[in-house]
Amino acid sequence: MARLSSLVQNLTAETAFTVLAIARTLKAEGKDVVELEIGDSPFPSTPNAKKAGIHAIENNETGYGPSLGLPDLRAAAARFVTKEFGYSATAENIVVASGAKPFETYFAEAVLEPGDGVLIFSPQFPTYVPNLQRRGARAVEVPLRVESQFRPSVEDVRDFLANDPKPRAIFLNSPQNPTGGVATKEDLAAIADLVRGTDVMIFSDEPYCHMVWEGKHASILAEPGMFDHALAAYTFSKSYSMSGWRVGFAVGSPELVQAIGLLINTSASCTPTLAQRAAQAALEQDAETRDEYMGRFRSKVVRLCNGLKGVEGFNVLQPGGTFYVFPDVRPVCNRLGITSHGLAMYLLEGADDDFGVACLGGECFGEAGHGFLRFSCAEPDERIDQAIAFLPKALERTDRVQKYLKANPKFVLKKPYPTS
DSSP: OOOOOOHHHHHHOOHHHHHHHHHHHHHHHHEEEEEEESOSSSSSOHHHHHHHHHHHHHHTOOSSSOOOOOHHHHHHHHHHHHHHHHHHOOOGGGEEEESSSSHHHHHHHHHHOTTTTTEEEESOOOHHHHHHHHHOOOEEEEEOOGGGOOOHHHHHHHHHHHHHEEEEEEESSSTTTTTOOOHHHHHHHHHHHHTTTTSSSEEOOOOOTTBBBSSOOGGGGGGGGGGEEEEEEEEEEESSSOOOOOEEEEEOOOOHHHHHHHHHTTTTOOOOOOOOOOOOOHHHHHHHHHHHHHHHHHHHHHHHHHHHTTTTTTTTOOOOOOOOOOBBBHHHHHHTTBHHHHHHIIIISSSSSEEEEEOOGGGGOGGGGTEEEEEEOOOHHHHHHHHHHHHHHHHHHHHHOOOOOHHGGGGGGGSSOOOO
């Protein structure tokens, strides 16, 4: 048997894909499952992106490209962020990769040393910590608070910078997955004021930049001097429904961009040219379709949010962004004696033989997520309605809950969640 490294033995997977696999297996066996677990778009890739990708294949653009990305896409991305987000960028500030997620790895490899402290607001996207583990850096988790609309706390940043033995980086995610919280321009300006003049770097994860439901998206790169302190990552997966194309880009200083290009050169080589051609077309020609999709997403969020508010024991905060709803279900969990992810799995596997709802327990996103559930909106409206109608029935079936817990004792809630 192969001897595996301690790193890979201790890595944790993104649970959404684990639950996705279970849901798909149940569906293959004939169970009707409403999939609200995965953060994917229910819409087709935008039309000009598809045409450009097909054309690239037909034009034999299927070989290697520059590690930093195609010059045309880098220039288009620079024009895009300058227009959309209010900070000036050129092609020298842009690097392309296979989605936004790889930039977590590249950022960590480019700026972190073993033992460095990295502030993470929790609950958080589940691959942040594994990417810090790759570099031997320390995740310093601070909780996001529902009473603050899940916005990052400036005081937590101040405390981290003052008291951590080696404060080196901050991971920001706004709009935030899983909570739907949105950092305001004032929040970001205050954080920038604390970081400016230090050697602290910020990874600004902005894949939901077009899913801000009140006002407009704000990026910390728009704050003075932040190009020396931040890397902002964007993806085509959400705004342009291109998750399977695996393409994204990041914006930063030319020095950091060149460093990441070297990391790509020595790992992935480059991002597929055909995906980059599709991405460029999306930026330049698909804004109208993108905005239509965002409007439809917003309607889905409102629909799901309003429906969940009607479920007894669910306390729901209207998300400021993303296509997720993150209800507080601690009263339900305490009443049934089940953990929040246990509740999620019960709704999928145990509540009914023929029907299930796939969602995620908040602890899949870190300790601060205990007692919450995350629902995505990636299903047709009628399916969302079916899921909402099913929840009260599932929660009333206490005999099935107990049967499920007996078969899955790891989901027994050993100590009630605090509710105040």
